[in-house]
Amino acid sequence: MIDSHVHLNRHEFGGEAGAVVERARAAGVTGFLNVGYDLDTSQASIDLAERFPDVWATVGVHPHDALLLADDQGRLTPEGGARLARLEEMSRHPRVLAIGEVGLDFFRDLSPRPAQRAALAAQLELAARRDLPVVFHVRDAWDPMLDFVDEVGLPPRRGVLHAFSGDARAVDWALERGFKLGIGGVVTYRQSTLPAMVARAGCDALVLETDAPWLPPVPHRGQRNEPAHVRLVLDTVAGILQMEPGEVERRTDATFAALFQPGKAVTP
Numbered sequence: 205m206i207d208s209h210v211h212l213n214r215h216e217f218g219g220e221a222g223a224v225v226e227r228a229r230a231a232g233v234t235g236f237l238n239v240g241y242d243l244d245t246s247q248a249s250i251d252l253a254e255r256f257p258d259v260w261a262t263v264g265v266h267p268h269d270a271l272l273l274a275d276d277q278g279r280l281t282p283e284g285g286a287r288l289a290r291l292e293e294m295s296r297h298p299r300v301l302a303i304g305e306v307g308l309d310f311f312r313d314l315s316p317r318p319a320q321r322a323a324l325a326a327q328l329e330l331a332a333r334r335d336l337p338v339v340f341h342v343r344d345a346w347d348p349m350l351d352f353v354d355e356v357g358l359p360p361r362r363g364v365l366h367a368f369s370g371d372a373r374a375v376d377w378a379l380e381r382g383f384k385l386g387i388g389g390v391v392t393y394r395q396s397t398l399p400a401m402v403a404r405a406g407c408d409a410l411v412l413e414t415d416a417p418w419l420p421p422v423p424h425r426g427q428r429n430e431p432a433h434v435r436l437v438l439d440t441v442a443g444i445l446q447m448e449p450g451e452v453e454r455r456t457d458a459t460f461a462a463l464f465q466p467g468k469a470v471t472p
């Protein structure tokens with residue numbers, strides 16, 4: 205059972221990443237993809253991956269921080285160019301499996317949309333150059349996002365639509381193009397439309413995640429999330445698909461392995 209999206213570097217975990225990883229292992233978690241969202245957290249993800257043999261890293265700049273790379277007119281800045289070069293250098297680390305999280309966030313709009321698009325385009329190019337899959341963050345921007353990726357070109361190694369919250373069109377878009385859906389704690393929420401999308405996508409289009417410390421599943425809402433809780437996501441997905449949890453575990457693990465190829469990530 206793999207947590208394909210976690211932020212063990214967050215201050216919410218204090219200095220306890222070791223204890224959090226231990227608890228998750230005891231709950232059956234065999235791998236963690238620690239996702240960066242700016243330069244510092246990309247480096248922190250690499251540091252964690254060097255410290256724990258079952259943790260891997262991604263490097264990338266989140267749409268909230270798109271101004272690190274581009275200006276409000278959507279032009280890459282000189283400082284942004286230097287940061288992209290630094291990201292590329294980090295992406296060569298053997299335990300970095302993907303570029304991300306990158307994408308569009310029109311819900312919080314913490315950076316101007318032209319900057320978000322420019323930062324995304326530059327990092328999709330990086331993913332293509334480095335032959336790495338992409339971890340996407342999309343919020344209230346599904347149609348713009350899917351159209352944008354079609355327009356600029358699909359990343360050759362595809363990727364995951366993390367914290368999937370799209371509609372049927374987004375599911376079908378992903379299925380047709382070979383992208384996977386990242387399913388986390390939201391699937392356990394009573395009012396969620398996600399179960400219907402999970403059923404539409406089918407088991408082999410899914411990877412499991414927690415997004416810890418955020419988005420805790422039922423019955424942990426309002427608390428700090430932990431990678432150990434990916435078990436609750438697994439059980440809920442199995443219920444939706446009317447499958448044995450063990451079968452869902454085996455197949456989502458296989459999907460993760462085929463997409464991210466952690467076996468190639470040699471410990472330095």
Ligand SMILES: [Zn+2]
Nearest residue numbers: 209239305415
């Ligand atoms: Zn995240």
